[in-house]
Amino acid sequence: MRNFVLILPVFLTLLFISCEDVILGTDPENTPENNFNILWGEFDRYYTSFVIKGINWDSLYSVYRAQITPQISEQELWHNFENLLHELNDIHVYIFGPNGKVFFSSNRPYKPEFSLPLVKYKYLNNHYKSAGEQRFTYGRMSGDSIGYIHIVDFFGESETWVKDIDRIVQELSDVRAMIIDIRDNRGGYDENFQYIGSSFTTYTMNYCQQITRNGPNHNDFTPPVFRSLMRRENTPSFTKQIVVLTNRFTGSAAEVCALFFKLLPYSKQIGDSTSGGIGAIRGFQLPNGWLYYFPVMLNLTVEGNNIENIGVPPDICVKNTEQEIRMHFDRQLEYTLQYLSKNKKTGNKPNH
Amino acid sequence: MILCSAAFAQNKEQPKKNKITNSIGVSIGLSDFHVRDELASPLIYRHMGITGSGEYVLSGENYKHLFEASGYYDILKSSSEHYEAENGRIGGRYNYLHKITELNLFKNRLTVFGGGGIYSFLNYSFYREFISEIGLITISYYMLHSAELSIWLDYSIGSSNQLSLKLNLPLISNASRPTYSTATPGTNQVGEFSLFGTMAAFWETPAVQLKTAYSFKISKLVSISAQYVFHYLYYSVPRKIAMYMNDFRVGIYFLF
Numbered sequence: 001m002r003n004f005v006l007i008l009p010v011f012l013t014l015l016f017i018s019c020e021d022v023i024l025g026t027d028p029e030n031t032p033e034n035n036f037n038i039l040w041g042e043f044d045r046y047y048t049s050f051v052i053k054g055i056n057w058d059s060l061y062s063v064y065r066a067q068i069t070p071q072i073s074e075q076e077l078w079h080n081f082e083n084l085l086h087e088l089n090d091i092h093v094y095i096f097g098p099n100g101k102v103f104f105s106s107n108r109p110y111k112p113e114f115s116l117p118l119v120k121y122k123y124l125n126n127h128y129k130s131a132g133e134q135r136f137t138y139g140r141m142s143g144d145s146i147g148y149i150h151i152v153d154f155f156g157e158s159e160t161w162v163k164d165i166d167r168i169v170q171e172l173s174d175v176r177a178m179i180i181d182i183r184d185n186r187g188g189y190d191e192n193f194q195y196i197g198s199s200f201t202t203y204t205m206n207y208c209q210q211i212t213r214n215g216p217n218h219n220d221f222t223p224p225v226f227r228s229l230m231r232r233e234n235t236p237s238f239t240k241q242i243v244v245l246t247n248r249f250t251g252s253a254a255e256v257c258a259l260f261f262k263l264l265p266y267s268k269q270i271g272d273s274t275s276g277g278i279g280a281i282r283g284f285q286l287p288n289g290w291l292y293y294f295p296v297m298l299n300l301t302v303e304g305n306n307i308e309n310i311g312v313p314p315d316i317c318v319k320n321t322e323q324e325i326r327m328h329f330d331r332q333l334e335y336t337l338q339y340l341s342k343n344k345k346t347g348n349k350p351n352h
Numbered sequence: 353m354i355l356c357s358a359a360f361a362q363n364k365e366q367p368k369k370n371k372i373t374n375s376i377g378v379s380i381g382l383s384d385f386h387v388r389d390e391l392a393s394p395l396i397y398r399h400m401g402i403t404g405s406g407e408y409v410l411s412g413e414n415y416k417h418l419f420e421a422s423g424y425y426d427i428l429k430s431s432s433e434h435y436e437a438e439n440g441r442i443g444g445r446y447n448y449l450h451k452i453t454e455l456n457l458f459k460n461r462l463t464v465f466g467g468g469g470i471y472s473f474l475n476y477s478f479y480r481e482f483i484s485e486i487g488l489i490t491i492s493y494y495m496l497h498s499a500e501l502s503i504w505l506d507y508s509i510g511s512s513n514q515l516s517l518k519l520n521l522p523l524i525s526n527a528s529r530p531t532y533s534t535a536t537p538g539t540n541q542v543g544e545f546s547l548f549g550t551m552a553a554f555w556e557t558p559a560v561q562l563k564t565a566y567s568f569k570i571s572k573l574v575s576i577s578a579q580y581v582f583h584y585l586y587y588s589v590p591r592k593i594a595m596y597m598n599d600f601r602v603g604i605y606f607l608f
Contacts, residue, residue, distance in 0.1 A: 020386050020396070020398070023386070023584065023594065023596050024386055024387075024388045024396055024594050024595075024596070025388070025396075026396075027394070027395050027396055027430075027431050028394050028395075038394055045533075046533045096483045096484060102484075155485065212531065212532075212533055212534070212535070213532065213533045214531065214532040214533065215532065222531070279535075280535035280536070281486075281535060281536055282489065282490050282533070282534065282535050282536045283479075283481060283484075283486065283488075283489035283490065283536060284489070285393050285394060285395060285432070285435060285481075285489070286394075287394060287395070289432040289434055289435075291434070291481050291483045291484065291489075293484070293486070293536075295535075296533040296534070296535050297533070297535045
């Protein structure tokens with residue numbers, strides 16, 4: 001009997017180790033139907049833009065679910081998902097599939113209406129510097145009186161690159177105006193934009209509102225949360241005249257960046273509307289190993305307007321064409337230089 | 353029934369009582385951890401990671417005060433090689449246990465304590481992917497502050513060996529989870545970690561912890577221990593999370 005008492009813990013150990021199926025169940029079965037149902041269900045539960053885009057998700061289920069059979073091939077399943085997600089036409093919706101395949105839901109093809117090499121050699125006369133792990137390109141234009149900073153994106157670890165903005169602002173502190181060029185900037189992390197943005201204000205200010213899906217109905221959202229940007233102590237700031245350049249490929253966090261600069265009274269946005277994909281995303285998995293992202297949160301203007309699918313409109317609309325870029329002519333930048341030469345201003349304090 | 357009665361009958365010849373001692377010690381070992389968090393992933397994540405705990409027991413003639421802290425860290429794996437979850441968990445517990453009875457079982461002393469206490473538990477997971485440049489799918493967590501029922505059985509075999517079994521059952525808990533939906537960290541602030549959540553009764557947050565330990569006194573001041581701990585937790589808000597762990601630890605305790 002004494003042995004029984006000693007054996008009891010061993011018995012319990014073996015019992016609990018071998019019971020994952022009993023306690024947690026099993027992984028969802030990797031079948032075409034299951035993969036479709038999980039993907040459709042997660043969008044139904046969390047996607048933010050059904051209402052603003054006028055999409056009937058239930059009806060799309062009927063159409064695309066009917067094409068799924070147990071015998072469907074991986075390739076056919078991939079095409080089914082491509083077609084389903086294409087209906088959303090959202091720059092923030094994309095799926096990574098077999099053999100490195102990736103599909104972007106947006107049906108707006110990229111057009112080379114901006115060229116950083118052109119800016120470097122023609123407008124900066126090859127006198128430019130790079131910083132922040134090559135994310136910043138900066139220099140001077142128009143006889144050194146105008147500063148220029150291009151930001152490739154807002155990805156990457158904040159600690160490693162974004163702080164270079166302090167050195168750049170210090171180096172360009174004597175210019176009378178600054179061009180912040182976020183054309184073709186596809187976004188990234190808010191923290192990086194916030195650090196950069198706070199170099200251009202001396203006050204704490206709200207720059208947008210955020211709402212997040214918080215229920216199963218497509219218009220279930222949290223109350224808006226104001227996002228604010230605080231000025232940084234003991235770092236250089238630039239609050240003279242600013243022009244922000246945007247185009248249709250300024251996306252995501254770069255659009256939030258445009259929203260912020262739009263609120264500064266000494267800043268103008270010149271160029272084209274931003275891409276209109278201003279939400280924040282998260283990732284989801286499928287049993288077959290595929291990965292997909294879509295927005296679960298939306299950024300609104302500080303007044304509460306939803307500009308998803310619309311973009312941040314410029315104060316002055318100037319559009320580049322592919323042909324002009326090929327002809328080494330950047331109409332948006334040319335216009336901006338003329339604008340700054342005609343509209344010389346001193347810095348103002350932002351409203352807050 | 354007869355067998356039980358016979359086995360638990362209090363003999364006239366009571367075994368000699370050990371001197372009451374307090375103990376403090378640490379243990380370290382491996383934890384076989386399994387979690388299904390549907391907020392983060394449809395897949396089950398699991399792996400064997402490192403676990404450790406520290407324990408202080410203040411004993412009296414008829415009572416015990418238990419203070420315990422435990423921790424765990426590991427990179428969990430799923431059925432797909434493209435995903436993993438960096439997982440950490442910590443827990444802290446205080447129990448007061450009162451001696452209910454003392455029996456003679458198979459010529460050895462079985463002491464039964466009953467009581468309760470408070471328990472806090474946090475499991476925090478970074479769900480990562482190795483497919484896109486984003487890399488981080490989401491962060492999820494489960495935090496629980498519970499008032500719990502505790503039962504502690506000590507079975508002394510001779511003067512140096514002791515087998516103990518301890519069961520903890522939360523009765524009412526404050527459970528904290530991420531909000532209904534949270535974006536990938538770095539892209540927003542909505543859904544930040546919250547220390548406290550909503551109150552839930554035990555049928556809404558079923559959980560159990562069962563600890564068995566065998567300890568051997570190697571001197572008057574030191575004992576060593578081999579432990580097995582089974583821990584299970586469940587909650588369904590905003591989506592189902594269920595986890596269990598099998599901890600295997602060895603420890604050293606100082607008696608005073």
